[in-house]
Amino acid sequence: MAGSDSWLLNRRLTDKFGDLVNREEKSDIKFAFPGSSKVIYGHKLILSVGSPVFDAMFYGPVKETTDTINIPDIIPEAFLELVRFIYSERVQLTIDNVVEVKYAAKKYLVPQLEHPCDVYMKECLKVDTVCSLMNLCYSFRYDESVNQCLEFISANTTAVLRQDNFKSLHYELLKAVLELDPVTYTTELEMFEAAIQWAECKCLEEELEPSPENIRTTLGDAIYLIHYGALTMEEYASFVSPTRIIPPELSIEIFEILGTKQQSLKQGMIFHFPESVLKARGKAGPVKKRFKSTRAISQREVEMKCQEVSE
Known part of the structure; x- marks a missing residue:
């Protein structure tokens, strides 16, 4: 066997697939991002196994015929983590990408990826990061996560008010903070x-x-x-x-x-x-929740998701 194929030997399957993440070799699809020069390479079969949306996109009755798919609503760094998780069940989360990774998981119907995102967001509930995280959650309408951020701020109000990123809060979030009953003395x-x-x-x-x-x-x-x-x-x-x-x-x-x-x-x-x-x-009460719990997805919903992604 050629030396270049040595990565195939004596390794777990998930590790081997992990090495294929964003690897141009043997890829048969690539994803482009408007406004960015970055390109992510993929393998249709692997992606279709991990996501019913990709499966419909590549092998369904309205399958894509182009070898380049434009992704206008997800940053490359977040989309790469979606691909990484599908290939290897691993993900590299940061405060800057976690909300968009969760969005990608929802859009491409990969609920297994949502859980580590939720866990990581709870770990990011810190005085110096909660405002930035809450802004992102608000932008993506993750109301449950916004409420968790507000609960944390209620318990740490004075310290959070002193953070520079408090000044970057969306207007509606500023009002939500001002309506809080602080647990600590503020x-x-x-x-x-x-x-x-x-x-x-x-x-x-x-x-x-x-x-x-x-x-x-x-x-x-x-x-x-x-x-x-x-x-x-x-x-x-x-x-x-x-x-x-x-x-x-x-x-x-x-x-x-x-x-x-x-x-x-x-x-x-x-x-x-x-x-x-x-x-x-x-007065405002809890933020209204717009998202329901994960449940079984019908074939019709998969087709509709695929159509949304393609548009």
């Missing part, structure tokens, strides 16, 4: 300051001056999610009011109510902050 002043820093960052990204008016516009309804009733008169007067972010009519109302609250507390009375100013805790 003041509403910290929430307010984090929201202002987020808005300042967004203004700079849009090449806008971070003026009070622009910050107020950028925050939109999120500005009303801060529980101003939990602040003291001194905190509001010293740190919130000087920013001129709060609309004047609301700021006057807050001053009046905080004054009444302070007087009531001095007299030992129970003070109830008005609903118009209080943040509606838990």
Whole structure:
């Protein structure tokens, strides 16, 4: 046997198939990615065994006749991990590719790959990575994973608010964080300051001056999610009011109510902050789940998936 074929000897089958990952030799299909010069080589038979979508694509009644398939919606690094898993049941996950690998697993109906992705995402729930991960999960509408991220943030709110990548959160995720009931002690002043820093960052990204008016516009309804009733008169007067972010009519109302609250507390009375100013805790409820659990896939669904991939 030629020396170049020595990799075939005395090895497990999965190891041998693993060596064929993205190997041009003996390949009969390749995948291209619009906007990227990268190409991934594959073998139709192996891919079809691992994915009913690939099987329909290569051997079904509407099979592809070209030797190059364009993949417009998955980054090459994530698609390569899908191929690697089909060939060898191994996967190399990172914080940057895990969400797209899970997306690829769903699209090509490889549910066995979704589990290691879910496990890895839970391992990535750390103070310095949770915001980046939550952004990605939100982009791909993985609501269950978004909820897991929010639960982690609720337990580590102060530390997460101090991370630079907090400023990169999608707007809807910022609002979700502001609506949390932190498990750890986090003041509403910290929430307010984090929201202002987020808005300042967004203004700079849009090449806008971070003026009070622009910050107020950028925050939109999120500005009303801060529980101003939990602040003291001194905190509001010293740190919130000087920013001129709060609309004047609301700021006057807050001053009046905080004054009444302070007087009531001095007299030992129970003070109830008005609903118009209080943040509606838990108003949004859990993020609605859009994905169902894995189940048996019908032939019709496989054909529809194949058609989606081909379009």
